[in-house]
Amino acid sequence: MSVVLEVSGLSKSFGGVQAVDGVSFAVSAGELLALIGPNGAGKTTCFNMLNGQLKPDSGEVALAGRRITGLPPRVVARSGVGRTFQITATYGSMSVRENVQTALIAGHHGEWSLMGKATDKHQAEADALLDLVGMRDQAARACGVLAYGDLKRVELAVALANEPRLLLMDEPTAGMAPNERIALMDLAAEIAKSRSIAVLFTEHDMDVVFQHADRVIVLDRGKLIAEGTAPEVRANPQVQAVYLGTGTTYGAAG
């Protein structure tokens, strides 16, 4: 499998807080890598540096061998990175289908077109994506009125719209019921495998992690403390200390 994302020595501090500290890892095409760690470990900060929202203090990010460190989010997105947010972000004044259509318009560089109606653009593609995430039947609803789990699905469709090579999902299942979580991650895994997309996701629910992650990396106070398959990581005493010793339990949400 070819390496899609390669991260080396990534660091970021906020004032005195070293949020991410020399983190290195890689994700290959079709692989699901879980990034886990207690609250405040630096997972979101890590994501924000990967998609360009934050500039790292040091370290490199390479996408399919090309350096993308410090590029703005829109450029990173254009080079094949899709992401979902910990706090879902959808276009509230648009319907579900329009959300996906807008993402498709962006993906096809059509946002400067003044002609025609946006709702006429990429209809088939939008419906296909909605079918994929199981939101076709709610296509006409406003995003503002959707259930949280459905919103996450819309976000997934939007993140997939520009056919990314790398998908970043920050707590994709937070706030969902357990069976919903499994279903959403099943879906993500299936899409990743069939389209050879590299997926990096953070997750608090260890069941989800063990079921879906090909590999797991563990972050604690900004540092990578373990890496391996799910059973390996589970057996790692340092990881157990972080999760159990601090009183945080498996599956603690945040």
Place this chain on the structure above:
Amino acid sequence: MEFLVIQSLNGLASASSLFLVASGLSIIFGVTRIVNFAHGSFYMLGAYIAVTIIAAIGGQDALGFWTGILLAALIVALIGALVEVVILRRIYAAPELFQLLATFGVVLMIQDITLAIWGPEDKLGPRAPGFRSFVMIMGSRFPSYELFLIVVGPVVLLALWLLFNRTRWGTLVRAATLDREMVGALGVNQRLLFTSVFMFGSFLAGLGGALQLPREAVTLHMDLAMITEVFVVVVVGGLGSITGAYLAAVLIGLVHAFGIVLFPKSTLVLAFLVMAIVLVVKPYGLLGRKPSGHAARGQAIPEPLLSPADRPTKLLGAAVLAVLILLPPFLGDYGVTFMTELVIFALFAASLHFVMGPGGMHSFGHAAYFGLGAYGAALAVQWLAAPMAVGLLISPLAAGLAGLLFGWFCVRLSGVYLAMLTLAFAQIAWATAFQWVEITGGDNGILGVWPSEWAKPKLVYFYLALALAGAGIMALRHLIFSPFGFALRASRDALLRAEATGLNVQQLQWAGFTIAAVLAGLAGGLFAFFKGSVFPTYLSIPKSVDALLMVLLGGVQTVSGPIAGAFVFAGLEEQLVRITAYWRFVLGLIIVLLVMLFPKGLAGSVLAWRERQSGDRS
């Protein structure tokens, strides 16, 4: 050398009042998140009240004079408290634009109250006892009162620092500035804290006004002149930073002091240049920080689904258009004139709606583009003897260029910062029209901007305006639903999401801003030939507020709202001016009431009501 020293001292002296008012605004904003437009009015009231009190208690001696100054500031503090308790307290949860608008309503009311009490003539205050002499500095006579003022600035800065770092109240205010919820959790009486903060800020503004007495005449224009400069100071210094406000006040004071000697016609343009340079280097001001969380996004009210007009709305629109086409031949000159104005205002309002609604940029200075369009046409007629057709072509072009220039800066900010910046730009455009007498005729405007011969009959001109304004409005509507319009709206709804799908939000917004300017410019050009003349008032703050009212009356969240709003507003203003000399007061009151009662605008409220009736549209 002597020139440098004297002008620097002048600059420092004028910085003090500027700092007093700006720090008051900043402190109030820090805690209440309201940008108080009426802060310039408090400054003006401070000066007027001081004149009256000092005259009453015979302030020839030092005791009377300084008592008068202090009393005036205290009375302004009480007025501030009254405004907070009666009005602002009720709108802390409203969107920030509505808050700004409501405080502008207060500006209008205070203007007319001041006019009613003190009359239209300028007032001269007494000189300060003990500071009537001159000091010799490098061979020139320098007023000792100016030296006193120079000292006031740093002294107040120090006093504020002590207040915020050494007293319990100050600590609470700082805590509330950082995190409002936390203060609530501490069991502090939040209402009292807010009111006291507002009082304190008003006190500073009143003091700033009263201290100006020995320096300059007291006029009814002090309020808007001051608030513009204060906005510039606050934007340059960084909203919420008191030290930043002082630095910026000194900077702007110096720019003025030197500018008035070196380039007497362009003092405000110089201030603009300074502001522009600072903003390019530090978008949130010298000592400001990028707002995060709540402040960054404003109070995000979830946007309703924006859909193309449904059948009833379309039918209604067709009916209105039919009336507009068929009715005028049966109206007299007065009626046709009124309808022409309506149609032009509708385009003006629609252009503002475009930048505010789908664009998500809260412009408080949209009249700049309307006015520059009007001046573009008028100048072309005056200096190039251009025919109407050429004038109407130059209008959108001139306004568009200004939109391109100003917009470049504006799209780097958001929320209230953006609103203040747009306002400052509009004031600069206004000042240029006002100060550059040789070209623009200054206050006298440019006369004789008449349409070409064929378009002179009122009815013909109406149809011309209807055709162009109608085309403009249709173009805007089309854009809103075009891919570009969706991308623009996406940027507004979820900025990070839009960027994460590859959209260049700043460029999209810049384009949106410019498009709105172009169409406002067209409206301005139509207005110039309609009136036959242009005046600086076309670019003034009240004109910007007119447009805002039209949009907000109609509701930002609907596409047809601004057109309805323009019709309602034009009718309302027409009647008000006719009924009462104090129409400003009434208008201000209406604005305040509207914001308090219909925080979503009229059409927005109707829409919300309809949605409640029909439940979830799925």
